[in-house]
Each structure stands twice: as structure tokens, then as C-alpha cells.
Amino acid sequence: MKVTSPIGELPFTVRGVTFEDGHVVVQGELGAWRSRIEVSRGDIPMLARAFRGPLIAAGAAAAALVLLRRL
């Protein structure tokens, strides 16, 4: 995984995923820096909006594939 930031493109290495106090916590390293990403219930609408396009595209592609197989 990569993260692009004003100091450049940095590698993000995931070391583990845990559940803490209702949060999904992704532990990892941004280059040499220990980092963590916390996702809470309140972030779900934002994530849903961000993923809506790609999910619709993936769903449409899957539906098309199923349809083609049946023909």
C-alpha cells in the first residue's frame, strides 16, 4: 500500500487489524513511522460515499459476468 502526502509517496505496511472500543484499528508503518488508522461507526457514511462508485462498477461487472455465463 502507498500513501501520497506533501512529503512524497510513502509505503504503508499493515501489521495487524484489531477492534478497540468500537473502532476498527489498522496498525502499521508509514515508512519507518509507526502509524494507526482508526475507523469508527461515524466514518461509515463517508466510506460508503467514497466506495459507492467502485462498488457499483464492481456489482455491474459481476452481474454482466453472470449474465454472460447464462447465455
Added chain:
Amino acid sequence: MGEPAVVVVGAGITGLSCAAELRGHAAVTVVDRVPVPGGVHGWQAPETHELTAAADARLVLGATAVRWDGERLLVIGQDGAELLPAAALVVATGTRPLGRAELGIAGPRPAGVVAATVAAHLAENGLLVGRRPLIVGGGDWALRSAEELLHAGAESVTVAAPDGVLAPPLAGGGPRLRLMPGARPVAVGGGARVEQVELAGGDRVECDALVLAHGVVPLRNVDGAVWEGPRTVYAQPLHDPATVDGARSAGRDAARAVRSLLESP
């Protein structure tokens, strides 16, 4: 008796080459303020992987080298301050373009005057320092800044090359690129932001940012090693553009200088 400790500041190709050359002769620690090795050549470059493996040095990344007293380097990183004892310090912190004062550009201090290295980096990540910037300089930094700024959406870019020299791709021009070989900015004007730049001869160029890309000087910001520091070796090749071969060569030269320093009383 163990190997003497050597600290290299800068994990670019020069610093890593120096560390690789010192392997077996010194216990090397390489420090860099960015959390990945590779410097301007990047952490994904094959040379970065090759030299990082060849050096097999301790890497202290994402940490800033603050002060050198001839025996210890003070470094501040994610875990706080650390003193690294060393028999020699290698400064391999790269280069920078000349600053505004060094270029003799007078006038007030509006926002929008930035080094080309910063302007290019921000533009690379979608942040424009200006929509109509003027770049001082015609070399590699100017070329990279112009390309990145135009790519990021600048309306136009003016390039003023005081020495008249333009990197070949720049000299070819472009639809949103205005070239002014031989033009030398002498003053900047504006209120809160850059509004214009005055050239030697009196002409004025309307712009909203001034990008400094002229000249190549060593970047030195470790207190105690800015000038001739004690037991300090400088490895900062003044090439424009910076080349991998030039950086490797500077690293090898620095390693030889360190070995000579370690052998001296």
C-alpha cells in the same frame, strides 16, 4: 576493539553509497528526516534497494539530525531525542537552489516565494503554489518545477533563466510556457501575495508566485556541521541534474575521506 562508529546524515544514493563502502570498516548509522531511504531518487528505485542491502547499516529514518559536537550527533525522531556517538560524521544531505537573499531579490516579503524543490513536491501532490508562477532558473529544478506545475493545472509558467541556459526540454517551449533566457529578477512586488517580479532593466512580469530554481548549493542544516565541522566529511555533489552515478561517486569519495580521518590520530 570494535569498529569505529560513523554516522551518515542523508539516506539518499550518496549517503547509502558511503555507508556501503564503509561496511567492514566502521559501524555505520544512517539518519534521514524522511521515513524511507532513497532521497530524491525515491525508496522504490532499484539503486536504493541495492545500496540499502549492501550497506547493512542501522537506519534511523523519519528523524532529524539537529546538532553535532565532534563526538555525538543529537537526533530527534518518533521516540524522542537520541545521542549517537561517532568518530566521524558524513553530511550527505543533498543540495538546494539559491535562496531569495542569495539571488539578491529585493522587495517586501509576500507569500508565494518558494524553493523549486518545494514547489515541485507540492505540485506533484496536487497543490499549486500559484496559477501563474515565475520560475527563476533554467536547469533541472526549473524543468521539473515547470512540468509539475503545468501538470497540476497552472494556467501559465514563465521561466526566467538569468544565465540564459535552458535545459533542453524547456528550450523546446510549450503552449503555456513563456521563456525568458537572460532575464534576471531583482525585486518582488505584492501585498499579501506575490503580484509581480521586476527584472534587471526595469521590465515587470505579472505573476502570483516566484519559484527559486537557480544555482546549486549544498543543503546544510545540522548545527555544528554547517561549515567545516569537527571530524566531518561533506558528500554533496553539485550536479544539476543530480545523477545516480554522480551520487555514487561522491559516496565513494566520502568513504575514502572517512577512512583516512579514522586512521589519523
